[in-house]
Amino acid sequence: MLALMACRHEPAPEEFALQAAKVYYEQLVNGDCESFVDGTLLGDTIAPTYRAQLVLNMKMYLEQQQEHGGITAVEALRAKCDTITLKGIKNREGQDSTIRVADAFLTLQYADSTREEIVVPMIEKAAIWYMR
Numbered sequence: 001m002l003a004l005m006a007c008r009h010e011p012a013p014e015e016f017a018l019q020a021a022k023v024y025y026e027q028l029v030n031g032d033c034e035s036f037v038d039g040t041l042l043g044d045t046i047a048p049t050y051r052a053q054l055v056l057n058m059k060m061y062l063e064q065q066q067e068h069g070g071i072t073a074v075e076a077l078r079a080k081c082d083t084i085t086l087k088g089i090k091n092r093e094g095q096d097s098t099i100r101v102a103d104a105f106l107t108l109q110y111a112d113s114t115r116e117e118i119v120v121p122m123i124e125k126a127a128i129w130y131m132r
Helices: 002-006 013-029 033-038 048-068
Strands: 071-090 096-110 115-125 128-131
Touching (some): 013 048, 013 071, 013 096, 013 115, 013 128, 033 048, 048 071
Antiparallel strands (some): 071 096, 096 115
């Protein structure tokens, strides 16, 4: 039992950021533009009119992708994570605060067999990864 527990693998922050980016883009591909916008940092705190514009922009983006037959799949490739130190902003222990950021690399597969690699900048807030 102890050996089994020792083998337990906790995913790295990169894996969480990569999977979050993939989920957000899968929501977009499935037409759920509202959830995609909610996946952006502060997406839930922006003015309703600005949020509506962002949702409309994502719908227009999906329409543009129809020139390749639309996006048919989202593939998670890799992510690179980093930590940023916020000098002068102290945490509970009195040390400079830090935040984790990542670049998540995805491949979008189109109906016409075209593939596009994109980079999704991510940021962690309260243990949840959001798009920047």
